[in-house]
Amino acid sequence: MSLTKEQILKQYYGYNAFRPLQAEIIDWVLYGQDAMVLMPTGGGKSLCFQIPALVMQGLTLVISPLIALMHDQVQALKANGIAAEYINSSLSTQEQNLIERQCRNGELKLLYISPEKLFTQGYLDWILSLNISLFAVDESHCVSTWGHDFRPEYTKLNVLKQALPDVPMIALTATADKVTRKDILAQLGIPEAKVFISSFDRPNLSLSVQAGRNRIKIIQNFIAERPRQCGIIYCLSRKNTETVAEALRKVGINAKYYHAGMPAQERSEVQNQFIQDDIQVIVATIAFGMGIDKSNVRWVIHYSMPSNVESFYQEIGRAGRDGLKSDTLLFYSYNDLLVRKEMIADSGLPPEMKEVQVAKLERMKQYAEAEICRRRILLSYFNEEVVNDCGNCDVCKNPPIRFDATLIAQKALSAIARTGENVAMGMLIDILRGSNNRRIIEHKYHEIKTFGAGKELKADEWADYLQQMLNSGVMDIAYDEAHAYKLNNASWAILKEGRKVQLVRYRPFEEKQAEREANIPKEKSKREIIKDELFERLRVLRKQIADEKNIPPFVVFSDATLSDMAQKKPLNQLEMFNVSGVGEQKYRQFGEVFLKEIRDFLKTVAKSSAVSTKNSDTIQTTYQLYKEGFSVEEIAEQRKLNPATIFSHLSKLYEEGEEINISAFLSQAEFKEIIQAAKAMNIKNGDPVKPLFEAMDAKFEYHKIRIALLIAEKEENRS
Structure with missing residues (x-):
C-alpha cells in the first residue's frame, strides 16, 4: 500500500505538519499540473517536488545549477532513506554508468542533473527515454535575463515540455519579482502554470x-x-x-x-x-x-x-x-x-539591460538608506504587501519619528494615475514641482490637475518620499516598462478611501546613521543557558558522527532539530519521535546515541544543581529529575530537600506551562472538598492559604491546597 504525503513527511523527514502552501502545491503536482513555486530560502521548496517524487511511480528529474547543491541535497535525501543520485562532471565514467543503470532499472526516485550535462550531445534523448514522472527546475530564476543569476543553458529547458507535454513541470525559486516570474514561465514553456507565492518573509x-x-x-x-x-x-x-x-x-x-x-x-x-x-x-x-x-x-x-x-x-x-x-x-x-555604477557602465551589456541594472541598484541603495522597516522594503520589492513593521531590524529597534504624509502620497499617486501610469521618478518629480521642460510640454503633462501640486518640496525631498512610498508597498514599479510607477490596491485605498500614510522626514544618510544606537543584547535566563549548554554538547556529538561518516553535520541533524532536542530533552524513543526533524531512518542511525548524550547531560545538571542556592537552578533540577521518572519522595531524598519544597517546584513549573501531571498529587474527592471550602471563603490561587488550612482543621497539607487552587484557576481560564 502506497504512503500518503503526510505519512511520507513523518516517516522520511520527521515532521508532523506541512508548512504553508506545501500540501496544496504537492496535491497540484500530483494532479499532473504545471506549477511555479516562490518560497524564501529555507521555506521548504524542495519538499514540493521530493514528496510527489516518492508518491509517483516513475523518476523525477531535477534540474539544478551547481554541483555542490546537487551533492548536498542528494546526501540529505540518502540520509533520510530516499533513493536519489546526481549526474554531473564530478563523476567518473564508472560511477555515471552505475547511476544510468539504476535509472533504467527504476531503482531511483530522484535524479539531479545540471543543464550543461543535460544538453551534452545525445544525452537529452537518453534522459527522455526514461520513465519520467516529473520535471523540477530548481533555482529557476537562472532562466530569465531579468533575474539576478542568468544562465544561458537554462533557456533551452523548454524542450523538456515540448518532448513530454503530459509530464508536469514545477519551477522553483526564492527570488523573482513580477517581471522575472512572467519571463520564467514563458522561457520554460509553461506560461499557464499556476503560481504559488509563499510569503517571502524570513522573520528569523x-x-x-x-x-x-x-x-x-x-x-x-x-x-x-x-x-x-x-x-x-x-x-x-x-x-x-x-x-x-x-x-x-x-x-x-x-x-x-x-x-x-x-x-x-x-x-x-x-x-x-x-x-x-x-x-x-x-x-x-x-x-x-x-x-x-x-x-x-x-x-x-x-x-x-x-x-x-x-x-x-x-x-x-x-x-x-x-x-x-x-x-x-x-x-x-x-x-x-559609485563602484557598482562603474561596474555596470563597463559591463558590456546592451543599453536597455544597463538601465535595468542601474534601476535595481537604486532599489538596493534605498534599502541601505531607509528609515522605514527594512523587512517591509524587501517584501514590497517582491510585491508582498505588509501592514506592520517587523520589530527585528535596526530601524524598528531604533524607530525614527514619522509624520502624516497622506496628502503628499495622494498628490504623487494622483499624478501617476493622471499620466496613465507611464512615468518614472524623474518625470513624476518634474510634474509635481511644476517644471516646464520640453518633455513635460510634449506629453501635455502641464495640463493635468496635479501639475505643480508639490512645488513646496525640493527634488531631493520628493525623491526620498517616493522611495519610501515604493519601499513600503504604497505603489509598484515596472522595470520592463521604462521603470514606470504603477498603482496597486494600497494606492487606490489611499486615493479613494483616505487610508493614512506615515513617512519619515527627509535627512541625508550620514546624519541618520550617526543617530542610530548600538543594540545591547539581553542577558539569558538560566533555562536558556542550560538549553544552550545541552545544544553545544549535541552539536559536538553531531560533529563527531559527521566526521566518522564523512558527511556534513547538518545531514545528521539540523540546528533546528538539535535546538528542539535541547528544548524537549527526550529520554526515550517515543519522546525522540516528537522532536521535529527526527524520522524513522534518522532515529535508526543516530537516535540512541543522542538519547544517551541527553541522559548524561541531565545527570550532570542534577548533580551540579544540587548544591545551588538559586531558586531557578533548584527548580530546573527538580524538573529534570521529574522528567526522568523519579517520584516526589525520591527527588526529595536525592536532593536532601523537604517533599513540600519539591511540590512547590512542580507547582511553579506547571503554572509556567511545563508538562507536569499535577492532578496526580491529590484525589478528585480531595480536590472537590478543597475547592468547595475555598469558594465559601472566596480564596483563590495566589492568596494566603493559611486561613483555609486552619478552617479545614489541617485536614489537607499546604501543598495539596495550593495544587487544588492552581488546577481550579487553570480550568477557569480554559473555560
Missing part, C-alpha cells in the same frame, strides 16, 4: 545596516559576540576576501577566503571544510554560496553593497535556513554605490 533573520567605516573592527566584535557560530562575509573583490580573512585570523578567528581566482581544488577544499564545520567563517565573493545547502549558517555580512535586492535577498537567505534566529549586517557607503 534580523536585518541591520551600518556605515562603511571601521568595517574590520566591527566584524571582529560581531563574531566575538557569536562564539562558535558559523557565517559568511561577502566581498566585492577577490583582494578584499583575502584581506578580511587574514585580519580575522590574526585575532584568532578560524576564517578562510574563497573566490573564483583560486585553483578549483583549493576552492573545493575550503567549501568542504566550511560544510563540515571545520571552518567558522568564509570570506567570499558571490562565487560562493548558491550551491551551499548548509542549514546552520547563523549570520551573513555584506562587506560591500550587492548590486540588486534579489542577490542580497538570496545571499542573506543562506543564514538561518533551519528557521532559527540568525543575523544579517550590510555595510554601506556612497563609494560602494
Whole structure:
C-alpha cells in the first residue's frame, strides 16, 4: 500500500505538519499540473517536488545549477532513506554508468542533473527515454535575463515540455519579482502554470545596516559576540576576501577566503571544510554560496553593497535556513554605490539591460538608506504587501519619528494615475514641482490637475518620499516598462478611501546613521543557558558522527532539530519521535546515541544543581529529575530537600506551562472538598492559604491546597 504525503513527511523527514502552501502545491503536482513555486530560502521548496517524487511511480528529474547543491541535497535525501543520485562532471565514467543503470532499472526516485550535462550531445534523448514522472527546475530564476543569476543553458529547458507535454513541470525559486516570474514561465514553456507565492518573509533573520567605516573592527566584535557560530562575509573583490580573512585570523578567528581566482581544488577544499564545520567563517565573493545547502549558517555580512535586492535577498537567505534566529549586517557607503555604477557602465551589456541594472541598484541603495522597516522594503520589492513593521531590524529597534504624509502620497499617486501610469521618478518629480521642460510640454503633462501640486518640496525631498512610498508597498514599479510607477490596491485605498500614510522626514544618510544606537543584547535566563549548554554538547556529538561518516553535520541533524532536542530533552524513543526533524531512518542511525548524550547531560545538571542556592537552578533540577521518572519522595531524598519544597517546584513549573501531571498529587474527592471550602471563603490561587488550612482543621497539607487552587484557576481560564 502506497504512503500518503503526510505519512511520507513523518516517516522520511520527521515532521508532523506541512508548512504553508506545501500540501496544496504537492496535491497540484500530483494532479499532473504545471506549477511555479516562490518560497524564501529555507521555506521548504524542495519538499514540493521530493514528496510527489516518492508518491509517483516513475523518476523525477531535477534540474539544478551547481554541483555542490546537487551533492548536498542528494546526501540529505540518502540520509533520510530516499533513493536519489546526481549526474554531473564530478563523476567518473564508472560511477555515471552505475547511476544510468539504476535509472533504467527504476531503482531511483530522484535524479539531479545540471543543464550543461543535460544538453551534452545525445544525452537529452537518453534522459527522455526514461520513465519520467516529473520535471523540477530548481533555482529557476537562472532562466530569465531579468533575474539576478542568468544562465544561458537554462533557456533551452523548454524542450523538456515540448518532448513530454503530459509530464508536469514545477519551477522553483526564492527570488523573482513580477517581471522575472512572467519571463520564467514563458522561457520554460509553461506560461499557464499556476503560481504559488509563499510569503517571502524570513522573520528569523534580523536585518541591520551600518556605515562603511571601521568595517574590520566591527566584524571582529560581531563574531566575538557569536562564539562558535558559523557565517559568511561577502566581498566585492577577490583582494578584499583575502584581506578580511587574514585580519580575522590574526585575532584568532578560524576564517578562510574563497573566490573564483583560486585553483578549483583549493576552492573545493575550503567549501568542504566550511560544510563540515571545520571552518567558522568564509570570506567570499558571490562565487560562493548558491550551491551551499548548509542549514546552520547563523549570520551573513555584506562587506560591500550587492548590486540588486534579489542577490542580497538570496545571499542573506543562506543564514538561518533551519528557521532559527540568525543575523544579517550590510555595510554601506556612497563609494560602494559609485563602484557598482562603474561596474555596470563597463559591463558590456546592451543599453536597455544597463538601465535595468542601474534601476535595481537604486532599489538596493534605498534599502541601505531607509528609515522605514527594512523587512517591509524587501517584501514590497517582491510585491508582498505588509501592514506592520517587523520589530527585528535596526530601524524598528531604533524607530525614527514619522509624520502624516497622506496628502503628499495622494498628490504623487494622483499624478501617476493622471499620466496613465507611464512615468518614472524623474518625470513624476518634474510634474509635481511644476517644471516646464520640453518633455513635460510634449506629453501635455502641464495640463493635468496635479501639475505643480508639490512645488513646496525640493527634488531631493520628493525623491526620498517616493522611495519610501515604493519601499513600503504604497505603489509598484515596472522595470520592463521604462521603470514606470504603477498603482496597486494600497494606492487606490489611499486615493479613494483616505487610508493614512506615515513617512519619515527627509535627512541625508550620514546624519541618520550617526543617530542610530548600538543594540545591547539581553542577558539569558538560566533555562536558556542550560538549553544552550545541552545544544553545544549535541552539536559536538553531531560533529563527531559527521566526521566518522564523512558527511556534513547538518545531514545528521539540523540546528533546528538539535535546538528542539535541547528544548524537549527526550529520554526515550517515543519522546525522540516528537522532536521535529527526527524520522524513522534518522532515529535508526543516530537516535540512541543522542538519547544517551541527553541522559548524561541531565545527570550532570542534577548533580551540579544540587548544591545551588538559586531558586531557578533548584527548580530546573527538580524538573529534570521529574522528567526522568523519579517520584516526589525520591527527588526529595536525592536532593536532601523537604517533599513540600519539591511540590512547590512542580507547582511553579506547571503554572509556567511545563508538562507536569499535577492532578496526580491529590484525589478528585480531595480536590472537590478543597475547592468547595475555598469558594465559601472566596480564596483563590495566589492568596494566603493559611486561613483555609486552619478552617479545614489541617485536614489537607499546604501543598495539596495550593495544587487544588492552581488546577481550579487553570480550568477557569480554559473555560
